[in-house]
Amino acid sequence: xxxxxxxxxxxxxxxxxxxxxxxxxxxxxxxxxxxxxxxxxxxxxxxxxxxxxxxxxxxxxxxxxxxxxxxxxxxxxxxxxxxxxxxxxxxxxxxxxxxxxxxxxxxxxxx
Amino acid sequence: xxxxxxxxxxxxxxxxxxxxxxxxxxxxxxxxxxxxxxxxxxxxxxxxxxxxxxxxxxxxxxxxxxxxxxxxxxxxxxxxxxxxxxxxxxxxxxxxxxxxxxxxxxxxxxx
Numbered sequence: 001x002x003x004x005x006x007x008x009x010x011x012x013x014x015x016x017x018x019x020x021x022x023x024x025x026x027x028x029x030x031x032x033x034x035x036x037x038x039x040x041x042x043x044x045x046x047x048x049x050x051x052x053x054x055x056x057x058x059x060x061x062x063x064x065x066x067x068x069x070x071x072x073x074x075x076x077x078x079x080x081x082x083x084x085x086x087x088x089x090x091x092x093x094x095x096x097x098x099x100x101x102x103x104x105x106x107x108x109x110x111x
Numbered sequence: 112x113x114x115x116x117x118x119x120x121x122x123x124x125x126x127x128x129x130x131x132x133x134x135x136x137x138x139x140x141x142x143x144x145x146x147x148x149x150x151x152x153x154x155x156x157x158x159x160x161x162x163x164x165x166x167x168x169x170x171x172x173x174x175x176x177x178x179x180x181x182x183x184x185x186x187x188x189x190x191x192x193x194x195x196x197x198x199x200x201x202x203x204x205x206x207x208x209x210x211x212x213x214x215x216x217x218x219x220x221x222x
Contacts, residue, residue: 031208040120042200042214043155050208058209090154099145100210102154 002026006091006103013081013110021076021106023091029101031094032074033058034066036087037105043090049074081110114138115203117213124191125221132216134201135183143204144177144184149215150197158199159186191220 007022023032030051035043035058045058049068063085065077074093078085086109094100114137124130136144142163147155161168161175161184168175172191177184188195201213 033210035212040214042117043202043212045209045211048209056207056209059211094210096208099157099160102156104154 004091004093004101004103006089006106008106009104010107011109013078013108015081015083015110017081018077018079019081019108020078021089021091021108023074023076023093023103025072025074025093025101027093027095027101028071029093029095030071031096031100032068033092033094033100034064034074034076035090035092036060036085037090038087046076046089083110086110115201115211115213117201117216119216120214121217121219123219123221126191126193128191130186130188130191130195130218130220132186132199132201132218133183134185134203134213135181136203136211137182138203138205139179139182140206141203142206144175145202145204146173146175146186147200147202147212148197149200155200188218191218193220193222196220 004025033048034046044060047066052071055066067075089106091103092100117134145160148158149155172189174187198215204210
């Protein structure tokens with residue numbers, strides 16, 4: 001039972017490049033979340049999904065897109081990376097109002 | 112949207128003392144309030160949670176209290192130990208399953 005797995009763990013991008021972060025969970029959770037973590041700012045919600053085929057904006061959605069084509073996967077896309085998107089990205093999944101399980105994080109640097 | 116404020120941002124205590132971290136939330140419809148502990152370089156992990164129909168919950172040295180009228184909740188750690196040193200995050204879950212986090216508290220327990 002792997003829980004929540006994020007791919008990749010580390011990535012360096014040049015400004016303007018695009019990339020997709022993959023989050024996969026094997027717990028049959030309905031709800032999935034993408035957060036970014038910056039020093040002194042905690043975990044800020046980017047986008048989330050309450051089920052397959054649904055997505056919703058969080059508090060910092062600009063510059064990101066998401067898709068939830070399969071229940072177990074939640075993809076986060078950066079169409080044109082900017083230095084301000086340098087951060088640690090965490091994916092989480094949960095079943096309704098219960099414990100959210102986090103992935104190990106993806107450290108992204110945009111130069 | 113939901114706004115979760117967390118205080119203090121840093122807290123230093125002597126081993127054996129108690130530590131208290133406080134959070135306030137803005138959305139009165141929020142119904143689930145978890146606390147996460149994040150050790151350096153690791154993913155956040157749930158340590159305790161409380162639902163809106165409960166005023167207090169305790170698990171060994173950790174307790175959480177909730178005041179729905181005032182819209183604030185607190186984490187209490189008694190008999191602190193060096194291994195309690197970490198960053199602690201509070202969070203609030205809204206009815207639409209949008210989960211927002213506080214900015215975090217860095218707790219240092221001095222031996």
